Every structure is written in structure tokens, then in C-alpha cells.
Amino acid sequence: MELLIARNPDPDSRLPYLLLLPLAGGTVFRASGTWPRTSAVYCYPVPAEEWPDAPDIVDRAGVRSCVRRGAAIDLVLDRARENRSQIVFTKARGRDAVFWQSPRTRKQARPNVTTPTARAAGIAELEITVDSHERYAYRFGGRQVRTVKRALPCGDYALVAGGRLIASVERKSLADLVASLTGGKLRYALAELAALPRAAVVVEDRYSQVFKLERVRPALVADGLAELQVRWPNVPIVFCGTRPLAEEWTYRFLAAVCAWAGTEAASTERLTDAAATTELAQAPEAPEPSTAEVRAWARATGLAVPGRGRLRPEVWAAWRAAHRGWGCPAQWPP
Numbered sequence: 001m002e003l004l005i006a007r008n009p010d011p012d013s014r015l016p017y018l019l020l021l022p023l024a025g026g027t028v029f030r031a032s033g034t035w036p037r038t039s040a041v042y043c044y045p046v047p048a049e050e051w052p053d054a055p056d057i058v059d060r061a062g063v064r065s066c067v068r069r070g071a072a073i074d075l076v077l078d079r080a081r082e083n084r085s086q087i088v089f090t091k092a093r094g095r096d097a098v099f100w101q102s103p104r105t106r107k108q109a110r111p112n113v114t115t116p117t118a119r120a121a122g123i124a125e126l127e128i129t130v131d132s133h134e135r136y137a138y139r140f141g142g143r144q145v146r147t148v149k150r151a152l153p154c155g156d157y158a159l160v161a162g163g164r165l166i167a168s169v170e171r172k173s174l175a176d177l178v179a180s181l182t183g184g185k186l187r188y189a190l191a192e193l194a195a196l197p198r199a200a201v202v203v204e205d206r207y208s209q210v211f212k213l214e215r216v217r218p219a220l221v222a223d224g225l226a227e228l229q230v231r232w233p234n235v236p237i238v239f240c241g242t243r244p245l246a247e248e249w250t251y252r253f254l255a256a257v258c259a260w261a262g263t264e265a266a267s268t269e270r271l272t273d274a275a276a277t278t279e280l281a282q283a284p285e286a287p288e289p290s291t292a293e294v295r296a297w298a299r300a301t302g303l304a305v306p307g308r309g310r311l312r313p314e315v316w317a318a319w320r321a322a323h324r325g326w327g328c329p330a331q332w333p334p
Helices: 103-107 174-183 185-193 207-212 218-231 243-263 265-272 291-300 313-322
Strands: 002-007 017-021 027-031 041-046 057-069 072-077 084-092 095-101 126-131 145-150 157-161 164-172 198-203 237-239
Touching: 027 095, 084 103, 126 243, 157 243, 164 174, 164 185, 164 243, 174 185, 174 198, 174 207, 174 218, 185 198, 185 218, 198 243, 207 218, 218 237, 291 313
Parallel strands: 126 145, 164 198, 198 237
Antiparallel strands: 002 017, 002 057, 017 027, 027 041, 041 095, 057 072, 072 084, 084 095, 126 157, 157 164
16 A cells, blocks of 8 residues: 655646555545645545556555545654654534644644734735745745745744845744754854844743753753843744744744834944854855746736746746845835
8 A cells, every 4th residue: 555645737726735545446536745844735635537647657656555444544654753643533614624743733723712813013025035945934924024035044934135135034943942952053153143133042842842842951952041041031932832823923023123223223223333254145045036026926927928838037036126225115214
């Protein structure tokens, strides 16, 4: 038995993948992702006939167990990592829905809270620079945010003014936090962040989970975090409980820095005297977007582009002109 994941041949579907489970002769779902790594994957059940005759397979794995139990399908794969998951049939906003979740994403489910939708710091549109090396980056969906990708010398999400970083947020899962702390990398990361006018580390888990660690002594991690906060008190380490709450905190923090930089006269001096490590020139430029991304942008702005193939040079020129420069809204200090 195998789990097969293929690309959805339907270009109009918002779910780019097809999932074939070895259950009841073959159960097929459209899916928004290939595995629930950072959040649950939305699925939509479709007839088995929708599985293509010549599928474009993107992932496959042997299946040790695939059993339907009530409103869920328990799936165990024959591999060492990312092997346990569950497909749950539930209701969302009064409608039937199916979500594919792993033990990690289930633990990080939103704890019965709704994040606010009001603009942070009253900013109409906040521009956040996302490190081009960041995997599974925050999308800031539903918020007044425009993201720009490029390589950053430190942190994962940043605000830029005059070619310099003025704020950066380093994102960590609990596992990544513990690994970087015990390996010594976190110390260097905080030293780089401390050179910025404003910086923080946001953790996508609860502080209480530190004391449930099994392969590392909890006291070692707790003492290490306390030592880092004493050494670099201007870089707080914030535990936000879940990934959605960490994303919300990052948005609110960077918006507050944006408002601070636009109103505090002292911030201008700090920007001028910022350490050399804040120079964006030290980070390599991020690669240009794919043709598909530029095509989607052109269509959204009303430019006529073909459905496939190469884009005209004037379309690329228009994209580069629209994305020239970095920074926050117009209230930045001159």
C-alpha cells in the first residue's frame, strides 16, 4: 500500500494537489499541501475517477496503516519522520470540511481565540521584508500587510528604512529553539539582533512545554534562556503558544516599531548610528520571483499577459518598477 500525492491537473482549482489513500479501493482528496508540517492542510473529497491516468507524482510513501475510525482516518506511513497523521471530517462555519493534521499541528491548534482584524498601530499598509531563506513563511493573511522577499543578515521578518534594518523578528519552533540553544547558534543570533534598534525572538509554543522535553534536561534549557535574556535584555524571547498567535504578535510588533520610527526623533539618530551588521548590502539579494508570480501580479494590476509561456520584457520592467526600494509607509523619517 502507498500514499500518493500528485499535482492537481485542474488549473482552476485552488487546491494544487491530489491525495490518494489506499482506503476503500482508493479514496481521493484535493489538498492545499503535501503534508501538515506547520498547519493543518485543507482537503476536499472528490470521486476516485478524478485521479488522473498519468499523474504527476510529487511524493509517495509506503503505508503501514490506513484505517477509518468514525469521523477520522488514521494514517501511519512507513518512514522514520513525518509518519503519523489524521484526516478529520468536521464542520467549519456551519459547513462540512476535511482537515489533514499531524500530532504537531494538532497540538498547535488555535486555543479557542480569535485574533483581531483591526489595523496594527493604525497603519493602512505595512511592508514587511521576509527572509528569502525562510521556509513556510508567515503570509499575514487577512492583515494590512505587503510582504517583500529578500535575504536578511539576521532575523526572518524585518522592517527596513534607508537601506538599513531597524527591526527584525527571529521565528522559532520549540524544537528549533532548543537545538539552536544547546548548539550555541542562538547566542550568535541574539548578538546580531541586539545590534538593531528593535528586535525580538518569537517562539511558536508555550513556555510550559520546555519542562516537558524528554531528550534534553528542561533545567538546562530554562537556564540557557534566562542567561540569554540577562546578557541581551533588549531582545525579548516571547512565547506565543501557537503559530497563528506568533504570526499575529510579529505583525503587531513590527507595526509598533514602524509607528515608533515615524514619531520618535531619537530613532533617526539610532538609524544613523546603527552597527554595520544592519547593512542589507551584507546579505545577498533574493532571487527574482517566478514567472507564475509575476503573471499573477500583472493580472491583478490589469496588465494583459498570456496564460502560459514567457512574459514580455515590459511586464518584467513594470514589476521591477513597482517593487523598487524597501521600507515602511510614508511616515518614515527622511
